[in-house]
Amino acid sequence: MHRFPSGLAVLLLMPLAAAAQVTVYRCPGNVYTSSADISAKEADSRGCKTIEGAPITVIQGQAPRARAGSPVPEAAASRGPDSRVDPSQQRARDADARRILEAELKKEEERLAQMQKEYNNGEPERRGDERNYQKYLDRAAEMKAAIARKESDIAAIKREIGKLPPS
Template identity: 50%
Template structure:
């Protein structure tokens, strides 16, 4: 790291003051410290040295503390009136199951179509695939679509097993 000599001395004096403050436990209320030019804070110089350097004397204040917010009690559970009727919940569950079954059938049909087109890694070449790389790209895309559809099917069957 290349640091200019003037900024290096400022940096070292600032680090020295910070280390001294940590080692001494920081300034106590009523202690005097000095703010010198270039934003250097120190309590290691005498008042005469501070005047000679153009430093201003400041008195350390007690640190400000902010109390933590009061804990609120946990929310009470909902009343029985706000709960859904058992028959209505059964109807919702059966609707959800029907939707999942429909999605499963659709995903399985899509998987069958993709596997038929993929033809075990040897799909038929199209007229627009005179370039062999286009054919390879489409084959890789079909393989990725098959993998995604298979993962969709496993997720749907997992959701269906939860609704039983």
């Protein structure tokens, strides 16, 4: 039987020990992270301190269970992902969603009409603080962009209403 010299065995095992060693940092707020997650420079900039020689223990938690008096009904907590909602309950939810979206749509359309009136086809009324013509142009450009965003929002609400089943 042939034996390795003890020095050679140590040299062969050193890279394995170095790879297994990870620097652990304790950051403000008692947040712990390792050198695998952030670099030493990042840890220093965040104000993290190095923890050396401290064993790290990870404990797996369990998913919380619904308790009596919990806001989640027991039936909903135990319902599987493939179970169905009662059709009458679903129709009521859809009707509520439609009512809310239509109210939102009406509000947004009124706001758009007001914005368009203020914009006055690209020629809004000049204000007293706009003696500099560029300020006026900047405000007009902001108004135009705001109108475009509002139109996009209205289109999105209409798409959402279109996804709902007819009432």
